Amino acid sequence: xxxxxxxxxxxxxxxxxxxxxxxxxxxxxxxxxxxxxxxxxxxxxxxxxxxxxxxxxxxxxxxxxxxxxxxxxxxxxxxxxxxxxxxxxxxxxxxxxxxxxxxxxxxxxxxxxxxxxxxxxxxxxxxxxxxxxxxxxxxxxxxxxxxxxxxxxxxxxxxxxxxxxxxxxxxxxxxxxxxxxxxxxxxxxxxxxxxxxxxxxxxxxxxxxxxxxxxxxxxxxxxxxxxxxxxxxxxxxxxxxxxxxxxxxxxxxxxxxxxxxxxxxxxxxxxxxxxxxxxxxxxxxxxxxxxxxxxxxxxxxxxxxxxxxxxxxxxxxxxxxxxxxxxxxxxxxxxxxxxxxxxxxxxxxxxxxxxxxxxxxxxxxxxxxxxxxxxxxxxxxxxxxxxxxxxxxxxxxxxxxxxxxxxxxxxxxxxxxxxx
Amino acid sequence: xxxxxxxxxxxxxxxxxxxxxxxxxxxxxxxxxxxxxxxxxxxxxxxxxxxxxxxxxxxxxxxxxxxxxxxxxxxxxxxxxxxxxxxxxxxxxxxxxxxxxxxxxxxxxxxxxxxxxxxxxxxxxxxxxxxxxxxxxxxxxxxxxxxxxxxxxxxxxxxxxxxxxxxxxxxxxxxxxxxxxxxxxxxxxxxxxxxxxxxxxxxxxxxxxxxxxxxxxxxxxxxxxxxxxxxxxxxxxxxxxxxxxxxxxxxxxxxxx
Numbered sequence: 001x002x003x004x005x006x007x008x009x010x011x012x013x014x015x016x017x018x019x020x021x022x023x024x025x026x027x028x029x030x031x032x033x034x035x036x037x038x039x040x041x042x043x044x045x046x047x048x049x050x051x052x053x054x055x056x057x058x059x060x061x062x063x064x065x066x067x068x069x070x071x072x073x074x075x076x077x078x079x080x081x082x083x084x085x086x087x088x089x090x091x092x093x094x095x096x097x098x099x100x101x102x103x104x105x106x107x108x109x110x111x112x113x114x115x116x117x118x119x120x121x122x123x124x125x126x127x128x129x130x131x132x133x134x135x136x137x138x139x140x141x142x143x144x145x146x147x148x149x150x151x152x153x154x155x156x157x158x159x160x161x162x163x164x165x166x167x168x169x170x171x172x173x174x175x176x177x178x179x180x181x182x183x184x185x186x187x188x189x190x191x192x193x194x195x196x197x198x199x200x201x202x203x204x205x206x207x208x209x210x211x212x213x214x215x216x217x218x219x220x221x222x223x224x225x226x227x228x229x230x231x232x233x234x235x236x237x238x239x240x241x242x243x244x245x246x247x248x249x250x251x252x253x254x255x256x257x258x259x260x261x262x263x264x265x266x267x268x269x270x271x272x273x274x275x276x277x278x279x280x281x282x283x284x285x286x287x288x289x290x291x292x293x294x295x296x297x298x299x300x301x302x303x304x305x306x307x308x309x310x311x312x313x314x315x316x317x318x319x320x321x322x323x324x325x326x327x328x329x330x331x332x333x334x335x336x337x338x339x340x341x342x343x344x345x346x347x348x349x350x351x352x353x354x355x356x357x358x359x360x361x362x363x364x365x366x367x368x369x370x371x372x373x374x375x376x377x378x379x380x381x382x383x384x385x386x387x388x389x390x391x392x393x394x395x396x397x398x399x400x401x402x403x404x405x406x407x408x409x410x411x412x413x414x415x416x417x418x419x420x
Numbered sequence: 421x422x423x424x425x426x427x428x429x430x431x432x433x434x435x436x437x438x439x440x441x442x443x444x445x446x447x448x449x450x451x452x453x454x455x456x457x458x459x460x461x462x463x464x465x466x467x468x469x470x471x472x473x474x475x476x477x478x479x480x481x482x483x484x485x486x487x488x489x490x491x492x493x494x495x496x497x498x499x500x501x502x503x504x505x506x507x508x509x510x511x512x513x514x515x516x517x518x519x520x521x522x523x524x525x526x527x528x529x530x531x532x533x534x535x536x537x538x539x540x541x542x543x544x545x546x547x548x549x550x551x552x553x554x555x556x557x558x559x560x561x562x563x564x565x566x567x568x569x570x571x572x573x574x575x576x577x578x579x580x581x582x583x584x585x586x587x588x589x590x591x592x593x594x595x596x597x598x599x600x601x602x603x604x605x606x607x608x609x610x611x612x613x614x615x616x617x618x619x620x621x622x623x624x625x626x627x628x629x630x631x632x633x634x635x636x637x638x639x640x641x642x643x644x645x646x647x648x649x650x651x652x653x654x655x656x657x658x659x660x661x662x663x664x665x666x667x668x669x670x671x672x673x674x675x676x677x
Contacts, residue, residue, distance in 0.1 A: 138554065143604040145597045146487065173487065284556035289604075291597035295590050 001355060001395040002404065004060035004094055005053035005381065006252060006364045009046045009080075010071040012371040013038060014278045024283035025070040026134045039073065045374040046073075047080065051087050052378055053367075056385035060092035060125065062364055064197070064218075065099055066132075067139035071279035078112045085120035086416045092405045093120050094364075096197050096216065097127020101147050102140050105175055106154035110161040110182045113192065121414075122187035122407035127216075128155060129197045130204070134282065137289040145291030148203070150174050162191045193403045195250060195362075200229045202300050205236045208248070214362065214403045216250030220280065222337035223354040226251060230358040246361030247401040253354065254366045256341040257383040264341040267376060269330045272339050274370030339369075344387030352392060361396045362403075421456050426502035428475065428495055431482030435503055436471040439464030443504040444677055445472065447496075449514025449537065449660050450552070450566060452477030452595045455576060459662040462670025463511070467677070472503045474516055476598025478591055483598035489609055492602045493522040506530075509677040513537040513662055514633075515599035518609045521641075525617040534622040535673045538633045538659045542641055543608035547634030552607065553600060568629045568658040576663065615644035622649045623676040627657030627664060650676075 011034060015021070022030055050061045063080045066072030074080055081095050093116060098109045117124040130136070130151050137144040153172045157180070160168070167181040186192050195214040198204040208215040215233055219226045230251065234244055242248070254275075256268030333339055340350050355363055367384055368377040407413075422437045436453075438460060444467050446460065452473060463469045475495055476483025486492050496519040500510075510531050512520035517539030524531045540552075555561040559577075563570030579588045602609065622645060624638045635651070642649040652672060657664035 137605070141605045143601065145484075145601045145604065283554075285551075285554040288557040289553055290593065290600040293593075295594065298590055298593060299586055 001392050001397075002059040002247075002362045002401070003384075003389050003392065004062050004092070004250075004362060004364045005050065005058040006062040006064075006094075006096075006366050007046055007050055007368060008064070008066075008071055008366065009042070009073040010275065010279055010370060011039070011073055012042060012274075014070055014274075018278045019281045022281070024286060025279055025281045026066075027068050027138045027283070027286045029068060029070045033070070043073065046368075047083060047087075049368055049374065049377050049381065050080075050084055053381050053385070054084070054088035054091035056382055057389060058091060058365075058381075058385060060094045061088065062094040062096050064096040064127070065129070065135065067135045069134070069139075071275070078116065081116050081124075082119060085116055085123070088120075089415075090407075091123070092125050093123050094125040094195070095127050096125075096195065096218070096364075097129050099129050099131030099136055099140075099151075100154035100158070101142055101150035102131060102136060103154065105177055106157050107161050107177070107180060107182055109154070110158040111184075113158075114162065114182060114184050114186045117186035117188055117192050118184050120407070121412075122192075123405050124186070124188070124192040125195055125405060126192040127195050127197055128158075128213075130201075133289050133292045134286045137292060138286050143291075144289035146174070147292065148294070152207075159191065162186060187408055188406055193405060195403070197250075200232060201294070201297050202236065203294055203296060205233050206240065209237055209240045209242050212402075214248055214250055216252070216362065216364065218250075218252040218364070220252070220254075220275075220338070222339070223251070223253060223358060224337040226358060230360065234359060244359055245399050245402075246355070246359045246396045247399060247403050249358070249360045250362035250364055251355075251358055251360040252364045252366060253351070254339040254369050255347060255351070255380070255384065255388075256339060256367075257344055257347050257380055257388060258341070259343065259383075261342045261346060264343070265330075265334070268339060268341050268372075268380075271370035271372035271376075272333055273330060276333060276338065276370075279370060344383055345391075347384070348388045348391035351388070352395060355392070355395060361399065361401065363392070421460075426472070426499070428480070428498045428502065429482055429485060431475060431480065431485075433475070433482075433499055433502070434473045434479030436460075438469050439467055441467045442509070442677075443468045443470055443506065444509040444511060445470045445500060445503055447472070447474060447510070447512040447516035447520055448477060449512075449516060449662065450596075450599060451562075451573075451577070451592065452479070452598075453576075454478040454591065457576065457662060457666065459666035459670055462667055463673065465670075466674065470503045470508075472499045474499065474519065474598065476601070477595045483594070483601060486601060489522065489602055492519055493526070496520075496523050497526065500527075500530075507532045509533040509535065511535045511537070511673060511677075512539070514659060515540050515603060515607075517541060518603065518607075518611060521611045521618060522609070522614070524620055525611075525614045528617070528619055531620060533677055534618070534620050535625065535676055536622065537625045537661050537669070538627060538630050539624065539638070539641070540603060540607040540633060541609045541611045542637040543606040544634055544636040544640065547636045549634045550631045552632050553604060565631055566659045566663075568627065568656055568664045572663040573660065612640060612644045615641065616646060618645045619647040621647055621676075623673070624649065624651045625661060625669065625672065626651070626653050627659055627661045628653045628655045629657060630659045630661075632659045
């Protein structure tokens with residue numbers, strides 16, 4: 001099984017009364033709330049945390065793309081990944097990812113991902129999300145009705161640009177380019193592994209199956225609520241005649257580890273309440289632009305996690321949680337499984353059960369969440385790496401993992417100059 | 421009410437008709453027309469009212485083949501040609517008004533007069549209009565946004581007993597998506613750049629309680645067209661005046677046409 005350390009890079013100093021005084025953490029968040037000098041400190045701590053995760057033995061480190069978002073300070077994940085490519089050696093660089101329809105022309109993604117794969121010596125996992133409604137339709141003004149069509153076309157263009165043996169013209173519905181010739185090309189052939197983060201879209205599941213990509217359900221609401229989605233995914237794989245290789249799937253889980261369960265409950269309460277109380281304070285006005293949800297998905301009665309959360313929040317005024325499954329207290333958040341906390345042995349046992357139940361071979365871990373301090377993040381990360389990860393590594397060893405990076409041999413790689 | 425269909429770009433388009441006399445065509449506003457509305461009876465008292473659906477709105481398919489304003493204008497012209505032969509008066513509400521304006525700019529002989537109700541197509545940053553496209557999901561968001569009497573919009577979209585609930589929901593959502601395809605994100609189609617070609621007499625109508633289209637937008641349009649243009653506000657009406665004040669609106673339009 002693969003353990004990947006995921007960073008959202010939340011702004012950690014949203015005010016206590018944020019929910020009461022502000023409409024949304026996303027899209028129209030008050031720019032006055034961000035102090036660039038504090039962001040300087042946070043960015044550097046966040047990148048240190050990602051590097052630390054790579055050093056202590058996580059299989060991969062992940063970053064992602066959000067815009068105008070108080071819990072995601074990465075409008076450009078490629079900037080972050082480029083520094084990680086230089087300052088880490090073995091961990092896979094999982095960029096989850098670039099929202100293809102936002103790039104004009106989309107070959108920008110082909111170029112930058114190829115650069116990352118070259119700089120890192122072939123360690124890139126290329127994430128291709130459609131992107132959230134808040135990021136794509138509202139923050140970036142893309143037409144939600146055409147987003148998926150643009151996304152599919154951008155994907156086709158990128159894949160062709162990575163593999164074409166000569167310059168070609170691309171005459172698409174949305175993109176017209178007379179000369180497509182991406183320099184450089186990725187180290188990994190025919191291309192880096194492609195992972196698709198998504199919600200519960202039937203089309204996305206089918207598309208992943210058709211193209212043999214990894215599907216990642218990046219839920220903030222834990223394994224219990226994720227079970228239905230992952231069951232839907234695997235049932236769809238069955239219908240399409242695909243095997244149940246767990247490495248076809250990824251799943252996101254919040255985790256807090258400590259020496260004792262009581263200590264874990266004490267340490268991670270505040271960061272969790274900060275995340276569920278402030279970071280997910282998304283206006284329901286921004287969750288369902290027209291055309292973003294396909295008719296097939298409406299017919300399948302699948303609702304996105306963010307829409308569900310925002311709509312639940314709309315109906316209540318109390319400070320605190322109340323997302324996804326309706327949990328409103330720290331105890332309920334724990335009970336609902338949004339966050340798994342405990343001793344290393346307890347966490348390992350729970351995660352083994354979760355991964356087995358969901359049949360997920362790529363576990364993406366949020367070991368920093370909310371306003372968790374740098375010191376606690378490193379503590380959590382180290383405990384997990386030293387005492388949890390070894391208990392999970394053997395899981396799914398009977399399956400072949402065809403979706404993991406294949407880096408250059410160590411002898412061929414060039415180490416960065418040591419900083420004095 | 422009589423019903424027929426025509427084809428546009430391979431897709432079927434529903435056409436409703438009522439009354440006799442000079443033809444006038446009505447293009448429905450936000451959400452389209454899942455049902456016949458009393459406002460159309462008022463128009464049909466002395467004229468031949470023709471009500472074609474636009475692609476993606478209730479009664480017509482094919483919106484997902486239309487990418488940009490040129491595609492939508494071509495489809496609108498095709499549908500208008502299928503709706504009636506000779507010169508006609510064109511009435512358009514809300515999200516269909518921008519397409520009526522494009523058609524009028526291209527077909528000055530056929531489209532004799534224009535009456536537009538709460539027309540989208542122009543953005544005015546200072547007016548503080550609400551964002552049509554940023555509304556919470558669910559059935560409660562749109563009625564108070566669109567009508568001074570929200571129950572009128574709710575009644576229009578009250579599901580018939582013989583209709584599947586999910587398919588009814590899909591119909592409603594599809595109509596929103598269709599309009600968003602050419603209006604996202606600011607509802608500005610750039611019509612002011614082409615307005616010099618709109619020489620037909622034009623009546624611009626607006627509900628006095630319209631939360632979506634400010635009067636400033638109508639003033640901009642009036643200033644941009646070379647022809648005769650009147651602005652008229654209707655009291656106790658929101659954005660969809662045809663639902664809030666059907667009789668008063670029909671009277672105003674009948675007098676103008």
